[in-house]
Amino acid sequence: MKLPSTLIVVSALTAGLLAGCGTDDSTASADSVTVTNCGEQVAFPQPLERLFVNDGGMIAIALAAGARDKMVAVSSLARDKDVLRLVYGPEQVDTLNEVSTQPPTLENIVGARPQVLYAGYNYGMSESRGITPEILASHGIDVYQLSEACRQVDGQAQRGTMDPWVALDTDLRNIGTITGNPGRGAKAADDVAKRLEKLRGAPQPEVRPTVFVFDSVSDTIFTSGSFGGPQGIIDAAGARNATEDVRDTWTAVNWERITVADPDLIVFVDYPGQSVEQKIEALRSNPASRNLKAVRESHFVNLPYAMWVSSPLNIDAAETLRAVLEAHDLAPASGITPPLDVRKLGLAGNDWLN
Numbered sequence: 001m002k003l004p005s006t007l008i009v010v011s012a013l014t015a016g017l018l019a020g021c022g023t024d025d026s027t028a029s030a031d032s033v034t035v036t037n038c039g040e041q042v043a044f045p046q047p048l049e050r051l052f053v054n055d056g057g058m059i060a061i062a063l064a065a066g067a068r069d070k071m072v073a074v075s076s077l078a079r080d081k082d083v084l085r086l087v088y089g090p091e092q093v094d095t096l097n098e099v100s101t102q103p104p105t106l107e108n109i110v111g112a113r114p115q116v117l118y119a120g121y122n123y124g125m126s127e128s129r130g131i132t133p134e135i136l137a138s139h140g141i142d143v144y145q146l147s148e149a150c151r152q153v154d155g156q157a158q159r160g161t162m163d164p165w166v167a168l169d170t171d172l173r174n175i176g177t178i179t180g181n182p183g184r185g186a187k188a189a190d191d192v193a194k195r196l197e198k199l200r201g202a203p204q205p206e207v208r209p210t211v212f213v214f215d216s217v218s219d220t221i222f223t224s225g226s227f228g229g230p231q232g233i234i235d236a237a238g239a240r241n242a243t244e245d246v247r248d249t250w251t252a253v254n255w256e257r258i259t260v261a262d263p264d265l266i267v268f269v270d271y272p273g274q275s276v277e278q279k280i281e282a283l284r285s286n287p288a289s290r291n292l293k294a295v296r297e298s299h300f301v302n303l304p305y306a307m308w309v310s311s312p313l314n315i316d317a318a319e320t321l322r323a324v325l326e327a328h329d330l331a332p333a334s335g336i337t338p339p340l341d342v343r344k345l346g347l348a349g350n351d352w353l354n
Helices: 005-019 056-064 078-088 106-112 133-137 164-178 182-200 229-237 256-261 276-285 313-327
Strands: 032-037 040-045 051-054 071-075 098-100 116-121 142-145 151-153 156-158 210-214 221-224 250-253 265-270 300-304
Touching: 032 164, 040 142, 051 056, 056 071, 056 078, 056 116, 056 164, 056 182, 071 106, 078 300, 078 313, 098 106, 133 142, 142 164, 164 182, 164 229, 164 313, 182 229, 182 313, 210 221, 210 229, 210 256, 221 229, 221 256, 229 313, 265 276, 265 313, 276 300, 300 313
Parallel strands: 051 071, 051 116, 071 098, 116 142, 210 265, 265 300
Antiparallel strands: 032 040, 151 156, 221 250
């Protein structure tokens, strides 16, 4: 499928940014540092000693950027603890102060007395839950917004304002800068950029295989469109996102979409609430999907939530997905071995590992 021209332009922008290892847009004074966050110049106190981080993806960004000693509280960690321990070590992850296993309440945040909250709209912040930059400012708390979910239109997140790899690069560098670790943040961003360049330079299949993101299921399928981590991951692996025409990130589609897509591979987002076994059973029992080759032959991949949402683990997901495509003869050999061995996680739904 030919990509929309807007996405081609954004991809070109991404390549330019990553090849140049990013541009430092920060400015500093004795008591603050200013970075560009969601299109605005935002000042953060210096030294920043107390950071509250919500969600496994953002916790991974903060750890990669060297901010562990600034993280006074986190939330929504439990579901990604195993993969974060594997990547960053139990000594960094097990000692995190998780004040809520769910998105935080205002009381959770205020009670931790942070200087800055690192979260995003629909990633811990929302008008309905009473957690917004304006409300937090009234409590003396600044906000760094997740770049993948930047702008607001009538109180709703306007997705797709940044290419997913540019958004990740931006957040790694900015979180490093505002927590006093600009070198660590830049190093983490550069590592992702080098690995991404290697994937993009790998031999490409003559026809890109189709991948369907299967997050969860009800009377519809929750998946991910052209804006957000999964699109970048699938593109980098040399495949095509079955729902790349949907101009959104995480969103619901009808069951007909998976029938029409007839994907070569179905990937699951692993997190509590609905097991991978339940998702597979839904695929095997629904008339729209039970006769699909990918379902009949168990062409499935199951990876943790933090590997799919914006995080440095996106590059691990892309490398893993590339390895799976090669294992199924859907992409030529690349010589790329994923540094993260997801077999150690022991997740169900990964028959390709056997």
